[in-house]
Amino acid sequence: MDVTFKKKKEMMEGEVALKSRDLDESPEGFKGEIEDCTLEDKFITISPECVRCNLCVEECPVDAIEDSKLSKPARILDNCVKCEICAQTCPVSCIHVIESTSHVGADEVTYKLKDQKVPHRKxxxxxxxxxxxxxxxxxxxxxxxxxxxxxxxxxxxxxxxxxxxxxxxxxxxxxxxxxxxxxxxxGPVIKTKNLFVDQDTCVQCQVCEENCPVDAIKLDDENVVLDQEKCILCEVCSTKCPVGALKLEMM
CATH class of the missing domain: 3.30.70.20 (Alpha-Beta Plaits)
Structure with a gap:
């Protein structure tokens, strides 16, 4: 699934101004201005085709999926770390990893959504x-x-x-x-990414250790030590590292 849609930039600026007034954070006559920029992100979602097996719930290593019920599918929660294990596990491919790109130009905002291909476990x-x-x-x-x-x-x-x-x-x-x-x-989770550690760039701040959701990374004698068995290749340490010493890359 590849989707592209656009929105007039002035409409978004108007929405920013309205939201600011609702929050009582801006003076009367305030006009929101949005600078040109490009933002990339990724999110995981579960479609209504969910068969209520709850395999994703059982396999999620950080308890970031709400159980499905007869009346509703399972739901990804805010504490999701984007490890993609749920998408690999879903037997009917109803869990989607979506790559999003938002580009703010001179006159309009362009949104692009791309369904990332994910291998499936046996x-x-x-x-x-x-x-x-x-x-x-x-x-x-x-x-x-x-x-x-x-x-x-x-x-x-x-x-x-x-x-x-x-x-x-x-x-x-x-x-x-x-x-x-x-x-x-x-079957086992299929490895699709690698986590690279640049020991020379690391400043021993311990942010990675403090934020790892599965305790897979430690600072030992000024070196970052990664437990490959525990690591779920999520995006937490690489996105939080303040100096870019940790990089998560697709294989």
Whole structure:
């Protein structure tokens, strides 16, 4: 998905002026002026196609995803560190990593959104079964199964086509009686980035150590030591380093 849309610069300046007045932070007659600039960012979002499996919730290393419910999909929270593990894990590719570029020119503001390609981890069903004593034939599992592997014949319990099942776990998650038992295999996170440390540039400020969400980086004898097993290749240390000694680059 690549999307580009534009907005008149004077409209944005007017919105800035209105917002400032709402906050009582500007004198009467204030006119917002926006200088020409280009800003790049990245954000992660979950589309309505979410099948409620909650695999992303289980795999998020910083608890930055709100559980999905029958009535609503999972939701990315403000403490997301953009490690992209959720996007790699989603069995139906409904979690999108969006690269955004905003350019303010002389007369207009241009926004560009690009859906970043993310590899997917291996996922397969090992074993799945339905407890006939618990299943109440509500068919919630049928509604959310992404491959149509489940049916509920009238007057019978849920039936699962094991050849079609991918092991996402949506059925087990939405079953109100807990009647579905699943064993699945989930492969390792696929490395798509490298974190480079410039020891000569580092000023030993410890900002990286203090802000790492998984305690993967330490300052030891004036050197930055990175625990490769713990590191989730998020954007926290590289964006917070005041001297650019840490750089996160795509492979």
């Amino acid at each position: 996922l397969r069903m090992v074993k799945i079964s339905v407890d006939p004593d618990k299943c109440d034939s509500c068919a919630n599992c049928v509604k959310f199964c992404p491959t149509g592997a489940i049916s509920v014949p009238e007057g019978d319990i849920a039936q699962i086509d094991k050849e079609a099942c991918v092991g996402c776990g949506a059925c087990a998650n939405v079953c109100p009686e807990g009647s579905i038992e699943l064993v699945r295999e989930l």
